[in-house]
Amino acid sequence: MAYCSKCGSQLNEGDKACGNCGEPVPGATRATDTNSNDMWMGILAYLGILALVPYLVKDQSAFVRSHAIRGINLLVLEVIAWVAVGVFAWVPILDGILSTVVGLASFAFSLIGIINVANKEDKDLPFIGGIRLIKG
Numbered sequence: 001m002a003y004c005s006k007c008g009s010q011l012n013e014g015d016k017a018c019g020n021c022g023e024p025v026p027g028a029t030r031a032t033d034t035n036s037n038d039m040w041m042g043i044l045a046y047l048g049i050l051a052l053v054p055y056l057v058k059d060q061s062a063f064v065r066s067h068a069i070r071g072i073n074l075l076v077l078e079v080i081a082w083v084a085v086g087v088f089a090w091v092p093i094l095d096g097i098l099s100t101v102v103g104l105a106s107f108a109f110s111l112i113g114i115i116n117v118a119n120k121e122d123k124d125l126p127f128i129g130g131i132r133l134i135k136g
Ligand SMILES: [Zn+2]
Pocket: 004, 005, 006, 007, 008, 009, 018, 019, 020, 021, 022, 023
């Protein structure tokens, strides 16, 4: 197991840069930290089904990888939420309230994720960040 030469954080196999401080890993392919490709891939992670793109494309940076996993988990949670909405579809008013809440929550979480990517922050979404139905 390798460790960052700068901050001592544990490095995952294949990391091109330290996930903690961004220090490039010696010997790895030269990492341009959070370049524009990373940015777009990170944003895709929060655009519903498009999260599959950064998730399935190999050799992404640790930054894209962790956002892709967050995006996939968000997608799975949204599918579950929409199924739940479907279950209550026969209830007048409640179905409207539920679909509005799920729609707004999906939008809000995607927006928070995209803002994190834009700020080059590798952090979890609030409230649902700890829910990992799909792991790396
Ligand atoms: Zn480091």
